Structures are given as C-alpha cells and as structure tokens.
Amino acid sequence: MIIVAPMTDATKTAWITGAGSGVGRATAVALGALGWRVVLSGRRADALAETARLARDAGGHPVELPLDVGADDPATAAAVVGGRLDALVLAAGLNHPDRAWADQGMAVFEAIVQTNLLGVVRVIDAALPALRSASGIVVVVSSIAGWRPSPGAGVAYSASKTALAPVVRTINDQEGASGVRATHLCPGDIDSDFLQQRPSVPDAAARAVMLSPGDVADAALYAITAPPHVRIDELVLSPLSQR
Ligand SMILES: NC(=O)c1ccc[n+]([C@@H]2O[C@H](COP(=O)([O-])OP(=O)(O)OC[C@H]3O[C@@H](n4cnc5c(N)ncnc54)[C@H](OP(=O)(O)O)[C@@H]3O)[C@@H](O)[C@H]2O)c1
Structure with a gap:
C-alpha cells in the first residue's frame, strides 16, 4: 500500500532505502524532525509502517514505498517519489554468515x-533526473569495509562495498555541473539488526560500545545539510573500540 503524504513547495523530499530499521530508520526520523517529506523504501511493509509512525511523530511527512532494490523496478518507485528529490539515502544492505571462499555459495554472493x-546503482539511476532538478545529494551508506580491507566482513560484502567508492566518485565527477553531490559514508560497527547476519552474533557488551544507528544518521545529516557548495566526498566513522 502506498500512502501519499501532502507535499508543499516548502517541503524537502528524501528517498531512503533500508528505511525499515537501523540507519535508514534513524535517518528518516532525523529528517522528519526537520520537517522533510521522507519516502521510505524496504521490503517489509510492517517495518516501514513503524518508521513512518516515528517520522510522523517527529514532525515529518512519511510516504511508505515498499521496494526490493535488487528485484523491483526502481523507475516505478521514482515516479512516486516525484520530480524533485533533495536527498537520496541508500542504506539497504545485505550480508550472510557464510562469507569466506570456503563456505560462501554463489547464490548468496549474487544476492549480496x-x-x-546493483541495488544502489539502479536506484541512483532512477533518481538522477529528480536529483538534478533539486540539486540533490546522494548519501551512499557503504561500510568501513568499503574503505579499508576488512577480512571479517566477507568476500561478497567487501567486494560490493568497495565498489561503491567509484560509484560516488563518478557521480561527483560527472553530475557536479547539475548541482548533484554524493557522499561515500563508511561506518564501522553499528549496533543494529545487521549484526544478526554475522557468523558469531555479538553479545550485549560488544554491542554497547558500537556506533548507534543515530550516530550514523547524524553523519548522513551533516552531509545532507551542508551548504550547496560544500561536498562531503567521504566520511569514515568508527566506534572508539574498532580495530
Ligand atoms: N551494522 C553494521 O555493523 C554496519 C557497519 C557498516 C555498514 N553497515 C551498512 O549500513 C547499512 C544499514 O544497515 P543497518 O546497520 O542499519 O542494518 P539493518 O537494520 O539490518 O538495515 C538494513 C536494511 O536494509 C533493508 N534491505 C535489505 N535488503 C533489501 C532489499 N533487497 N531491498 C530493500 N531493502 C533491503 C532491510 O529491510 P528489509 O529486510 O525490510 O528489506 C533493512 O531495513 C547497510 O548498507 C549496511 O551494509 C552496517
């Protein structure tokens, strides 16, 4: 079900993937608190509904737009987002406990x-016309594994996240003339549902010293709310405990 919220000329729009939990949800709530219209994408409709409730309570204007970034047509979703897009936050991500050459399966590798x-690139491609119209910003939620070698993150995860750096750089090289900027956001360990995909799930003590989704949302907002002439090419943030 798509619930369309009222939009005024004064309302800025962000499209957020992975909005049903973690960093995507925290970013949606933070932008909601600034009064933004936040278009929420992910696969679980119930999770998106809860984010919408939180964003609305914070003062935002949420629109639930279920989307599987790996399978659905992002162009159809982009039409719902509208002709002007101020920010695109790509937080949808996947990993798997089987992540070494010794145990990874090709079906899992391909899904990651x-x-x-591909989920990031497909959504950016669909959103670019609307981003150009609003001199919008793209925040790609990558990983510290996309910034430096991180063997524990896995073969497919590391390869897919490392590839996001040139995705961001080429946007900045080729789309800057249209006012479009992109940020490669590389967080270290975050206490989120994502940890359930590790071979060994961290306990409460380990989680307590990690970044929170809100910490990462704050970094996303730093890039999003920077003046139009300021481009944050890359942001790396880690918990103090990260090795
Ligand atoms: N947690 C960490 O330690 C950590 C560290 C560095 C970077 N990151 C990155 O941060 C981003 C956000 O992760 P998180 O920590 O906030 O974990 P999270 O709460 O598990 O969020 C991941 C989100 O991605 C969505 N998603 C997965 N596959 C999708 C698909 N095919 N289409 C649409 N949505 C999809 C999930 O929702 P549905 O299942 O409903 O689709 C989920 O809401 C990810 O890109 C992750 O790689 C995480």
Whole structure:
C-alpha cells in the first residue's frame, strides 16, 4: 500500500532505502524532525509502517514505498517519489554468515552484490533526473569495509562495498555541473539488526560500545545539510573500540 503524504513547495523530499530499521530508520526520523517529506523504501511493509509512525511523530511527512532494490523496478518507485528529490539515502544492505571462499555459495554472493552494489546503482539511476532538478545529494551508506580491507566482513560484502567508492566518485565527477553531490559514508560497527547476519552474533557488551544507528544518521545529516557548495566526498566513522 502506498500512502501519499501532502507535499508543499516548502517541503524537502528524501528517498531512503533500508528505511525499515537501523540507519535508514534513524535517518528518516532525523529528517522528519526537520520537517522533510521522507519516502521510505524496504521490503517489509510492517517495518516501514513503524518508521513512518516515528517520522510522523517527529514532525515529518512519511510516504511508505515498499521496494526490493535488487528485484523491483526502481523507475516505478521514482515516479512516486516525484520530480524533485533533495536527498537520496541508500542504506539497504545485505550480508550472510557464510562469507569466506570456503563456505560462501554463489547464490548468496549474487544476492549480496545485487543488493549492495546493483541495488544502489539502479536506484541512483532512477533518481538522477529528480536529483538534478533539486540539486540533490546522494548519501551512499557503504561500510568501513568499503574503505579499508576488512577480512571479517566477507568476500561478497567487501567486494560490493568497495565498489561503491567509484560509484560516488563518478557521480561527483560527472553530475557536479547539475548541482548533484554524493557522499561515500563508511561506518564501522553499528549496533543494529545487521549484526544478526554475522557468523558469531555479538553479545550485549560488544554491542554497547558500537556506533548507534543515530550516530550514523547524524553523519548522513551533516552531509545532507551542508551548504550547496560544500561536498562531503567521504566520511569514515568508527566506534572508539574498532580495530
Ligand atoms: N551494522 C553494521 O555493523 C554496519 C557497519 C557498516 C555498514 N553497515 C551498512 O549500513 C547499512 C544499514 O544497515 P543497518 O546497520 O542499519 O542494518 P539493518 O537494520 O539490518 O538495515 C538494513 C536494511 O536494509 C533493508 N534491505 C535489505 N535488503 C533489501 C532489499 N533487497 N531491498 C530493500 N531493502 C533491503 C532491510 O529491510 P528489509 O529486510 O525490510 O528489506 C533493512 O531495513 C547497510 O548498507 C549496511 O551494509 C552496517
């Protein structure tokens, strides 16, 4: 079900993937608190509904737009988003406990690349006309594994996230003339549902010293709310405990 919220000329619009939890949800709520219209995409409708409730309570104007970034047509979704897009936040991501050459299966490898790399590129491609119209910003939620070697992150995850750096650089090289900027956001460990995909799920003590989704949302907002002439090419943030 698509619930269309009222939009005024004064309302800025952000389209957020992975909006049903973690960083995507925290970013949606933070932008909601600034009064933005936030278009929420992910696969689980119930999770999007909860984010919408939180964003609305914060003062935002949420629109629930279920989307599988690896499988659905992003152009159809982009039509719902509208002709002007101020920010695109790509937080949808996937990993799997089987992540070494010794145990990874090709179906899982392909699903991770489909989500983390192709899912990002497909949504950007669909959103670019609306981003150009609003001199919008793209925040690609990558990973510290996309910034430096991180063997524990896995073969497919590391390969897919590392590939996001040139995705961001080429946007900045080729789309700057249209006012479009992009940020490669590389967080270290975050206490989110994502940890359930690790071979060994961290306990409460380990989670307590990690970044929170809100910490990462704050970094996304730093890039999004920077003046139009300021481009944050890359942001790396880690919990103090990260090795
Ligand atoms: N947690 C960490 O330690 C960590 C560290 C560095 C980077 N990251 C990155 O941060 C981003 C956000 O992760 P998180 O920590 O906030 O974990 P999270 O709460 O698990 O969020 C991931 C989101 O991606 C969505 N998603 C997965 N596959 C999708 C698909 N095919 N189409 C649409 N949505 C999809 C999930 O929702 P549905 O299942 O409903 O689709 C989920 O809401 C990810 O890109 C992750 O790689 C995480």
